[in-house]
Amino acid sequence: MDNKDKVDDEEQNSLLINNLINFFLFCIVFIEGMISLRNENNFYAFPLLTLSLVFAFHFVYLTRNSKARGMQNSLFFFSSITFLYFVVFGSSTGIDIIWSALFPPFIISLMGMKRGSFLSMLFLTIIAAVVLLVNEFGIIAYSKQYTLVEKVVFLAFYLIFFITTYAIHYTYTEIILRKERRVLDSQNFNKTQEELISKLSHQIRTPLSNITGIIDILEKTNLSDDQRDYINTIHASSNNLVNVVNNMVAASTTNFNQIPTEEVSFNLYSTINNTIKLFQDDQEKKKFSLSLSADIPNNLIGNSIKIKQVFLNLLNSLLKYNKSELKTITIEVTRKELLPDKITLAFRIISNTVVPIPKSELGENAIHSSDVIHLNRSKYINLLDLGITQKIIEMDGNSIEIIPDSVNTTIEFSATFKENKKSQSIESIKPPTKQSENYFKPVVDIADANILLVEDNFSNQQIIILYIKDEVKKIEVAFNGKEALDKFGKVKYDLILMDVQMPIMDGFKATEKIRQIEKSTGTHTPIIAVTANAFPEDKEKCLASGMDDYISKPFQPEDLIRKIKKHLS
Template sequence: MPNPNVIFKIFQFNMAESLPDDLKRKVAALNLFGLVSVTLFTVYAIIGLLTEADVIVIASLAALLLTLLSILFLNRRGKVTLSAYTLILSYMVVGLGMAYTGVSDQFSLLNSYFLPLFAVFMLSSNRALLVSSLYLGLVSALLFFPLFDRVIAFSLSFKITFFVSYILVFLTSWFVEYFWISVQSDLEKQVLVERNATKRKDEFIASLSHQIRTPLNNIMVIANLVDSLAEDEKMKDLIDTIHASTNNLVNVVNSMVEVANVDVTERDSFIINFNLSQTVANTIKLFAHQYSSNIQFNLKIDEIIPSSLGGEPVKIKQIFLNLIESLIKAKSNNKILIDIVVKKLSESPERVELLFELRSNSPIFIPTGDGRNQLITNDMVGNAIGSQVLVDVLDLRITQRLIESNGGRLSINLHSETSVFSFPYSFYKVVDINALTREELDGQSMQNNLSTSPNSLMRKVDLADANVLLVEDNLINQKIVILSLKKLVKNIEIANNGKEALDKFGTSRFDIILMDIQMPIMNGIVTTRKIREIESSTNTHTPIIAITANALQGDREECISAGMDEYLSKPFQIEVLIQKMKKLLQGS
């Protein structure tokens, strides 16, 4: 059985590639109906010539011209409604011509039946009723009343047959269309109900996971503290049992959370003015901090691209974080060169579309079941389904959805010696008189900034001398962290929410911040962004570690994109937190 989508594609005639899918289907239907009409009107014209019916010939040629106008001009420009009215007018012209000349045969009936069918399926119910009634009224006037001294050639039985059958065709078409719309509406309601149910389930699982992870983390930390104090072997064995049971429960929670995959593209959009060069460069610096000896970045942004754009910088950071991590974690040699090029694709009065390309001199390997790494290229997965296979293999599904939410598509080209990711992304144009000059933001300046010490904005501090700001609304969690760190750091101050954290940050100097995410008044994401805004004017950078029970896909990317330096998902080992704190305090 032929695929309806293939048929629709054929009858689009490559004229509607830029149109939405619903308009594409209507254009295809109009083209199909138009081709049938061209054939029918041509037959009418030939019959008129053979029977010397001049009115039929003129009416058929006029209808033929109207149909060609619809196919070749109106459909090409996506003027679907006007095209539908033009085709309906063509059938009116032919039908009235036949009624005027007294043609009484199957052709006249067939022509009249086409009009209500087409009107019902292409116009709204009210407009279809109006058009069909208008045609029926005009034809009835010619059938039942002598006009222009013409000879009436229609029999009474034909008049009654035409009148009744025309009404029946219209009513049948209307009921079929009404039934189809009702079925579609019911299906859409069912889909909406299922989506809402799935969303509620995901939100419940996310909330349940958050509630479980916090006490789990407390159990693990307390067990570690008790283990360090216990001297009796039997006591140590009991504590080890607590550790093992807690780890098993952690695995259960992780398996449960994998079911809840919240789509990052459904989150609220926040269009703001931002500097693209700074956004990309700051994202690169996150990796330059950690891999300064193994990775070299070259950033080149086309000078004709406006320095200030309107869009969502958080999503751009998320995309770059995921793509660069894919290149780094699957590296095949010790030294990686990553070239990042940004070019302008197109421009309109309101928007500008850019092309981002990340090119690495290293191929990509993926781990196999036997502990070895397997080279992966486009040739291995084939061209037809290769792109989606590579997205799944490299775990770039979130990245792909972020790009698709902007109307683009992630392109992956992997070869034996190079790896290339590219994608288009569009932004709004903005007029920003306070924007930095191009000389301050050109590619050479960015490259110089990247080549300098990646931690030039951070002050190196030993853990024992560190002033720590703990931003946490849960009293038990506050006590747990203080018990774990109070002997290792100089001082710990507590902020119960983001607003308190900003107040303390403005009056005191902290060497590192431990930030919870879900808090009343102001959450950790907003707090971090405001801290980074404050620091942008002081040329300083305070390390921030996210300590959160959020562990769904995209949570880590959102934290890093907001400006945090590290991310810890509860439950975690306290040694891991201490290691990350030391690393950030030493700027390594």
């Protein structure tokens, strides 16, 4: 459980206990006061009815001011006075001794087990002293005289209530601690497993990249038919192994509860648009369209990471299963309903992805029936690998609908945010004027380019050099980010190929420092991340650190050369 959520739960539990104690004490004191008033016993009626008003005020004030401080101590003070009043003066009903014996349950529930137990014993000592003064010396006027039997009964009830309450709270605390310990152990285990699988994935991808790279080079040499057949078999097996690694990592990330729950102010349009950019490359023809209704505020308060995760998964699935030459995705966001301080938005994603519908299961005449589609939603979710996405959406009380037909697939879901009072709606936002870059990027022919390769693994260095040596003549190598910075300060490079995980200084830190240096010189050197971290969020992290592009291992030599040419031109 998140620490913030835990604190909120504890505050809510404390508030509930305080209100229950307020209400119960109000009922006891008010009933005793009314009975005394009916019996025309003003000595009891006036102070008891006054105390009932005090408890009523506490109840109303705490209900309207849940964050009020000092109310707990105030409630303890007036509760102690009430119970002490019953001990000293008694009551009209004659059951005052029972009310006084209820002090331990009230105080332990109010102040906690440790402080409540101490105060309960202190209160018992005070009561013993008061009763002694009353019975032996009679120095308190109108005080009640207790018989020995009443004293024994009171002491027995007091101790029974104290021991019972302490035992219940102790047991409850132990149960909660054990539950939290199990949850923590489970989270630590899951985290360890995910880190292990992520590490294994990275370690497997690196040699796989080298294997596929050598295979690509061998395929371009003169081979006999048998040799080419063997190479093709190795290539296919390598590709299958890459798929196995992808599936293994995907399975390890099903613990969606690890998504941070912190709510921040964010721009919804920018969040979705930046997610779309992660899927835009030159390898496939894609067309994206994003529109937000004009009544949606520019900035919302909510979990932007969760929204980004949902769109990453949805877009990845729709593009993965789209067999069209031109892949089109339209995203529409509209306001669904407006609640006090909350906004519910409806998201609609339309793609020309055709979901394969099993006719044998749906029936010949009902393939596109909306009722059948709704009933078979789980089948579409499985076909598109959206099980995790469904859970992320539903954990906030929302739902996801998938509506396929013979041409398109439509996905609809909703999400609730808090309204940012300082935000404007997008209809009042003017498009930003495009500013000219403060640096000049001349066109460089790849054959004349001076490229810095930052890679700590010697084998990986050799493979990448083999990939590009026919196109690039000038290649320098740095074994870590620190060495890359030293070289960058002495030599002008046209492009940098940057590994991410390296000793001494990693690729992220090196990129940030290079960008800081370039701010003072007004220059910009393209940096392409070459890494075994192969998921959309990894690409986003690379771009956020200041890198210009990203390519994951294993990759085709042509893909790397194409990216180099793109950024040199």
